[in-house]
Amino acid sequence: MSIADRGTEAMMTNYPPRPLTIVRGDGCWLWDDAGTRYLDLVAGIAVVTLGHGHPAPIAALAAQSAVLDHVSNLYWTEPAIALAERLNSLSGLEQAFFCNSGAEANEAAIKLARRHGNETGGAAKHELVCLEGAFHGRTLGALQATWAQPKKIPFEPLPAGFRHVPRNDIAALRAAVGPQTAGVLIEPIQGEGGVHVIDEAFLIEARTLCDQHDALLLFDEVQTGIGRCGAWFAFQRTTVRPDAVVLAKGLASGMPIGALLSRRLATGFRPGDHGTTFGGSPPIAAAALATIEVVERDDLIGNAARVGEHLSVALAGIDGVAGVRGAGLLLAVELVDGDAAGAATALRERGVIVNAVSDTAIRLCPPLVITMEQAELAIEAFRAVLAARG
Numbered sequence: 502m503s504i505a506d507r508g509t510e511a512m513m514t515n516y517p518p519r520p521l522t523i524v525r526g527d528g529c530w531l532w533d534d535a536g537t538r539y540l541d542l543v544a545g546i547a548v549v550t551l552g553h554g555h556p557a558p559i560a561a562l563a564a565q566s567a568v569l570d571h572v573s574n575l576y577w578t579e580p581a582i583a584l585a586e587r588l589n590s591l592s593g594l595e596q597a598f599f600c601n602s603g604a605e606a607n608e609a610a611i612k613l614a615r616r617h618g619n620e621t622g623g624a625a626k627h628e629l630v631c632l633e634g635a636f637h638g639r640t641l642g643a644l645q646a647t648w649a650q651p652k653k654i655p656f657e658p659l660p661a662g663f664r665h666v667p668r669n670d671i672a673a674l675r676a677a678v679g680p681q682t683a684g685v686l687i688e689p690i691q692g693e694g695g696v697h698v699i700d701e702a703f704l705i706e707a708r709t710l711c712d713q714h715d716a717l718l719l720f721d722e723v724q725t726g727i728g729r730c731g732a733w734f735a736f737q738r739t740t741v742r743p744d745a746v747v748l749a750k751g752l753a754s755g756m757p758i759g760a761l762l763s764r765r766l767a768t769g770f771r772p773g774d775h776g777t778t779f780g781g782s783p784p785i786a787a788a789a790l791a792t793i794e795v796v797e798r799d800d801l802i803g804n805a806a807r808v809g810e811h812l813s814v815a816l817a818g819i820d821g822v823a824g825v826r827g828a829g830l831l832l833a834v835e836l837v838d839g840d841a842a843g844a845a846t847a848l849r850e851r852g853v854i855v856n857a858v859s860d861t862a863i864r865l866c867p868p869l870v871i872t873m874e875q876a877e878l879a880i881e882a883f884r885a886v887l888a889a890r891g
């Protein structure tokens with residue numbers, strides 16, 4: 502049996518059919534089981550910050566595992582504290598909680614907001630205001646914060662107390678936030694929803710309303726954080742400062758990690774309020790620290806800004822492209838013919854892996870180590886594929 506057949510037999514059917522079996526990766530390149538090489542412009546969906554197989558996080562993980570692997574959060578371990586210190590200083594926030602995925606980090610953020618609301622306004626102050634088009638994960642709370650309505654129906658009832666407003670609609674935001682609001686949860690650039698940049702004016706208003714109503718402003722930077730959008734955090738491209746930030750994906754360049762960073766809250770978690778067995782385990786924390794070190798040492802944030810700008814301008818000039826949106830190396834290419842799935846297949850057949858983030862748009866979120874030469878290969882492939890589709 503092929504690997505694909507074995508997978509179809511042995512694994513649950515929660516994912517759509519997968520077109521490739523990938524066996525090896527190196528930098529921005531992947532190889533399938535037939536030996537075909539692909540330029541990877543997806544990076545495990547914005548995860549492999551340093552490219553596949555980068556030696557720094559692997560060496561840090563191995564070295565730390567050999568010294569101390571796992572003891573749980575019953576004890577202090579130094580790597581998690583060092584990572585918290587580093588992230589606090591990069592974000593301007595003050596305290597960290599570590600977990601294992603984006604959804605789990607969002608659950609922590611929702612609980613933090615409710616903890617704060619309960620303390621400051623009683624049980625009635627529990628609502629989360631989220632955006633239409635949002636994606637925050639698949640666990641029940643994160644799913645309820647997510648906008649994709651049809652995905653929720655088979656799993657109802659979901660937790661109560663979540664409202665959604667159209668992105669960038671300031672009047673709707675004003676109407677939704679009030680004394681009952683515990684938190685406002687926003688992706689500064691919506692990723693899964695189609696790569697939509699939220700207006701700075703909308704974020705400023707969210708900050709003002711949270712201050713007025715003593716609610717927490719929570720930014721989900723699971724997809725946008727750790728340099729991808731041309732700053733350590735996408736919110737740093739604006740003047741707005743959140744009360745808490747959610748991270749995961751790119752933080753340890755491929756190793757599973759989630760994080761919630763917040764300012765020091767008198768109304769924050771107390772012992773026993775929240776936890777997870779694996780969060781902040783020494784090897785994963787060491788891999789995250791190594792990732793941050795390389796992002797800084799190799800100016801990958803500058804690279805993301807430069808290569809992203811080049812891709813953006815060049816792709817926007819190709820016949821068949823209606824427009825390019827996003828920031829840094831999180832981009833969506835809107836197609837004139839509106840067939841993103843067909844274009845993604847054609848690009849893969851030319852050796853370039855992309856992701857159809859909506860019916861009409863292709864998402865690019867490559868490793869931050871992508872070079873201008875590799876970007877040129879991608880642009881050339883888009884040109885050829887869109888020309889062939891006429």
Ligand SMILES: Cc1ncc(COP(=O)(O)O)c(C=O)c1O
Pocket residue numbers: 546602603604605607636637638639688692693721722723724749750
């Ligand atoms: C903005 C955002 N939040 C949360 C998540 C969920 O992360 P995970 O799949 O690690 O649970 C994602 C995943 O795509 C995401 O893009």
